[in-house]
Amino acid sequence: MTEPFVLISYLATYGVIAGYSIYLVRSTRRLRRR
């Protein structure tokens, strides 16, 4: 997993999934508060 290409692939994949999940949760909360 320490091989740079592998590391970047995994970080990018999990990062995008986490980032999109946070976007969904925060946007939903913001609209609910209105």
Added chain:
Amino acid sequence: MRRLILPVLAATTLATGLWLASSTPPDAFQGEVARIFHVHVPSSWIAFLAFGVTAAASVMWMIRKRQRWDRLAASSAEIGVLFTGLALLTGSLWGKPIWGTYWDWGDARLASTALMFFVYLGYLALRRATTDPIARARRSAILGMVAVVQVPLVYFSVNLLRSLHQTQTIRPDGASMGGEMIRAFLVNLLAFNLVYLALLVGRIRLARLTEESEAAAQEHAGAAVSAPRLDPA
């Protein structure tokens, strides 16, 4: 609390998949780099699945004209674009150490996947081109049904045309992988499917709230407009 079951299940399976992917022995030919397989192939699969769901929901919208089918189609397409992008990125990162290049337009699967990515980006752009919900749903349903023809073309491109990509790893007549690698792959595939479902549920919820918020804003705007007064004089 019930809303948390699917995301927690998806996160747990994803963590298990990561652990299995990192604990399998390195590939005999590609070494450590072959571990990219466990995120690259499930990402591609989710892209295919998401665009398939978009097409099916588009057909359902055409038949039923219900807003919920349009919501499902749009939400699934957005997630599909996200995973196509990931498949392209991880594929390029895998290609550099193995093929010696990040990208080759001569490779049928690379080119067709890039085309599919841009077509579905266009689908998302088309949805923003109008504020009329019926026109938006109709136009995007037509594109959603037409664009899905790319999915089998991308999948079978490695068989139809000579390319850098290998042919399918898992075929009906068997798999060209060891047992441990298959187990890790199947767990990751399951994890990505659960992640897709969790994201889809969340995106549909957000789309519904956005529609309700827009409808409430329009109602409010309409209330401010009063009928012209007829002056008796």
